[in-house]
Amino acid sequence: MNPGSPSLGEALAIETVELTRRFGSYVAVDRLSLQVGRGIVFGLLGANGAGKSTTIKMLTTLLPPTSGKATVAGFDVVATSRAVRRRIGYVPQMLSADGGLTGRENLRLSAALYGMDTAVAHSRIADALAFMGLDAFGDKLVKTYSGGMIRRLELAQAMLHQPAVLFLDEPTIGLDPTARRSVWDRLLELRDRTGMTILLTTHDMEEADALCGELAILHQGVIAVSGKPSELKAALGAKATLDDVFAHHSGGTIQEGGRYIDVRQARNTARRLG
Amino acid sequence: MISFARQTAAVASAELHKLLRDPTELFSRAVQPILWLVVFGQVFSRVRGIPTGGVSYLAFLTPGILAQSVLFSAIFYGIAVIWERDLGIVHKLLVTPAPRSALVLGKAAAAGLRGVIQAVVVFLIALALGIALRWQALSILVVILAVMLGSAIFSTFSLIIACIVKTRERFMGIGQVLTMPLFFASSAIYPLDLMPDWLQAVARLNPLTYLVDALRGAMIVGGEAVHGLGTDFGVMLVVFVVFTAIAANLYPQLAR
Numbered sequence: 293m294n295p296g297s298p299s300l301g302e303a304l305a306i307e308t309v310e311l312t313r314r315f316g317s318y319v320a321v322d323r324l325s326l327q328v329g330r331g332i333v334f335g336l337l338g339a340n341g342a343g344k345s346t347t348i349k350m351l352t353t354l355l356p357p358t359s360g361k362a363t364v365a366g367f368d369v370v371a372t373s374r375a376v377r378r379r380i381g382y383v384p385q386m387l388s389a390d391g392g393l394t395g396r397e398n399l400r401l402s403a404a405l406y407g408m409d410t411a412v413a414h415s416r417i418a419d420a421l422a423f424m425g426l427d428a429f430g431d432k433l434v435k436t437y438s439g440g441m442i443r444r445l446e447l448a449q450a451m452l453h454q455p456a457v458l459f460l461d462e463p464t465i466g467l468d469p470t471a472r473r474s475v476w477d478r479l480l481e482l483r484d485r486t487g488m489t490i491l492l493t494t495h496d497m498e499e500a501d502a503l504c505g506e507l508a509i510l511h512q513g514v515i516a517v518s519g520k521p522s523e524l525k526a527a528l529g530a531k532a533t534l535d536d537v538f539a540h541h542s543g544g545t546i547q548e549g550g551r552y553i554d555v556r557q558a559r560n561t562a563r564r565l566g
Numbered sequence: 567m568i569s570f571a572r573q574t575a576a577v578a579s580a581e582l583h584k585l586l587r588d589p590t591e592l593f594s595r596a597v598q599p600i601l602w603l604v605v606f607g608q609v610f611s612r613v614r615g616i617p618t619g620g621v622s623y624l625a626f627l628t629p630g631i632l633a634q635s636v637l638f639s640a641i642f643y644g645i646a647v648i649w650e651r652d653l654g655i656v657h658k659l660l661v662t663p664a665p666r667s668a669l670v671l672g673k674a675a676a677a678g679l680r681g682v683i684q685a686v687v688v689f690l691i692a693l694a695l696g697i698a699l700r701w702q703a704l705s706i707l708v709v710i711l712a713v714m715l716g717s718a719i720f721s722t723f724s725l726i727i728a729c730i731v732k733t734r735e736r737f738m739g740i741g742q743v744l745t746m747p748l749f750f751a752s753s754a755i756y757p758l759d760l761m762p763d764w765l766q767a768v769a770r771l772n773p774l775t776y777l778v779d780a781l782r783g784a785m786i787v788g789g790e791a792v793h794g795l796g797t798d799f800g801v802m803l804v805v806f807v808v809f810t811a812i813a814a815n816l817y818p819q820l821a822r
Contacts, residue, residue: 352661354821374663382661386654392584404576405662407569433587449658 304363305330305457305489306351311360313346320346322513323360328491328506330456333483335504336493337538342510344493345385348461351491352382365456378406381450385461385493387442391435395426395445398434399452406453413452420448424478440471444478451482458482460492464499476502497534509541516541573664577672582679592680595639596687602631603691606755616756621788625697629781629789630754632688636681636713637774640720641745643677644728644737647820651732657821667814673725674718674810681717682710698787708784708795715802716777722809729816753778758792776801 306328313321321343328334336344349355351364353373362369365379389398396417403413421427424444434442443463450458463479464472480503483490494500500507501521508518517524517537525532528540585591603624610616611623618626650656659669692699700706724741731737749755751765752774758766769775780798783791791798 349821354657354660354818377661377663380661382658384654384657386652386657388654388658390580390584390653390655392587393580397580397583401576401580402658402662404572405659405664407573407663 303330304328304366305332306334306362306364306491308347308351308362309360311347311350311362312358313343313350313355314358319513321350321357324510324513324515326508326515326518328489330489331483331487332505333479333490333492333503335500335507336491336510337495337497337500337507338493338510339495339542342542343513344495344510345461347510348382348459348491348493352380352459353377378453379456381453381455381458383443383446383450383458383460383463385465387446389434389437389442389445389449391433394431394433395421395437395448396430398445399430399449402449402452408453416452420452423482424448425474438471439467440474443467443471443475447475447478447482451486451488454486455488457489457491460490462494463492464494464496472499479503497538501534509538511542570665570668573668574672574675577659577669578675578679581673581676585676585680591639592683592687595635595684596691598638599631599635599684599688600691602634603628603688603695607631607695610755617759618757619788619790621786622697624695625786625789626757626782627755628688628692628697628699629785630752630778632685632709632713632781632785633716633752633774633778634749634754635684635688636716636777637720637748638745639680639684640677640717641724641748642741643673643721644724644726644741645734647673647725647728648732648734648737651728651820656817660818660821665814666817667810670722670725670810670813670817674722674806677717677721678714681713685709685713699785700787700789705784709781712777712780712784712798712802715799715806716773719773719777719802719806719809722806722813725813726809726816729813729819732820748772748774753782773802773805 304327306326308324308326310323310325311321312319312323324343324347336347338344346355350357351362351369353369353376356370364376367375367379369376390401393401399417399420400413403417408416418427421430424447426441426445426448429437429441434445437445464475467475476499479490482488492503504521506518506520507524509516521534524537525534528536607624607627610627613623616623647656660666689699727740728737731740751768752772753769754774758769758775761769776793776798779791779793780795780802782789783795783798
């Protein structure tokens with residue numbers, strides 16, 4: 293097979309087949325099979341330690357799977373990892389914009405790393421800053437930004453090269469309600485404008501309800517249930533909320549579970565954003 | 567090829583922007599060479615037992631202290647990379663299609679330019695102490711190239727350690743353990759001839775020895791590169807290429 297050409301599932305943005313990742317004897321993701329169609333916002337829900345971040349790391353080529361297979365935008369994440377990287381954007385859970393640089397410098401770095409032509413980069417950076425409501429702050433140091441502004445800048449960085457699939461790991465963790473809403477609005481508008489596929493992880497049911505066209509609930513590394521939020525709720529009764537769906541399928545509430553390291557990471561992020 | 571150069575330059579330029587915005591580190595790094603030259607150097611120049619060829623001990627020591635300053639600042643470069651790992655910056659760099667070697671080279675280039683600033687500091691101290699320096703353009707160019715290459719080598723070495731240990735605590739321990747042996751097992755403060763055989767053998771494997779040698783040949787009036795500039799730069803280039811290849815391979819470990 294020619295590694296430069298898309299392989300299977302042209303209509304799918306993401307497909308995994310029995311994707312598995314072990315850390316020693318701990319199975320973080322257990323034979324995950326997932327299909328995400330193009331142009332939708334797909335939510336991966338689960339408590340801390342359910343395997344969300346590990347799944348995202350495998351799909352973004354940061355972590356090799358122990359076994360199984362995954363394709364993103366038609367390319368295998370292991371055999372054609374660079375082709376995948378050209379077609380995806382990624383906002384990690386941690387705050388990844390560089391506080392010692394200005395917003396514009398952060399964007400310039402991204403543009404150069406994606407091999408963008410200087411003139412193209414210049415106009416796209418201006419557009420991205422405007423779209424994210426940051427044009428007045430482009431030349432200010434990121435360490436002076438609020439949490440919501442940093443997240444919007446990171447979104448701008450991740451969309452600059454017009455990726456086919458955008459990965460967001462806990463995009464609004466630690467943000468206040470107003471900032472959270474501003475990130476949601478940008479995300480939905482971005483999806484409507486560009487038709488890009490967005491896969492996000494969250495353990496916030498309100499966020500899942502507001503953003504996701506489809507979702508899967510991960511529990512201890514396996515998919516407990518997946519489908520459209522409305523269908524999942526309807527299956528449990530007329531008044532059921534996503535919280536009920538979550539509790540029903542994961543056998544507990546969102547507050548339970550989680551490894552020390554995941555909890556620590558989430559709190560660190562929340563503290564930096566706050 | 568062009569995009570590789572641009573990716574490398576973009577990483578280097580981001581690093582330099584940060585350094586120039588907060589130059590306190592450059593000042594604090596100047597303290598140690600002043601102490602070594604003004605205190606240690608002045609005292610030891612009264613000891614006539616160290617064979618330094620045709621130059622004074624203080625002049626002999628000056629290139630060694632420049633090399634030391636390069637080593638001590640570059641070897642802790644990995645701390646910044648571990649910090650970037652904790653922040654998620656490393657993850658974001660690694661999901662871009664930029665080759666890992668461009669990311670590593672960009673960091674090394676920034677460290678190289680930082681080394682040039684240290685060279686300026688040591689030149690100023692030497693000038694104040696009345697040490698006879700070579701001011702010819704070619705000599706200065708050799709000093710700049712040697713300092714850049716040396717900084718690139720030790721910062722990349724530091725990056726390799728960071729990729730292996732991954733936490734600041736472990737890194738600090740290893741950094742402390744490495745710097746002094748690298749410094750003493752080199753020709754920075756005494757010539758190789760004075761060393762016992764086993765230490766000479768170690769010193770010949772130490773890239774710092776070749777950095778010191780190149781600087782001694784180019785920087786001071788009457789100084790001599792005992793290995794020859796060709797050997798010095800040859801060894802340093804090979805070490806740098808090997809370190810870059812190792813670092814580019816290990817860098818993705820930081821995101822796991």
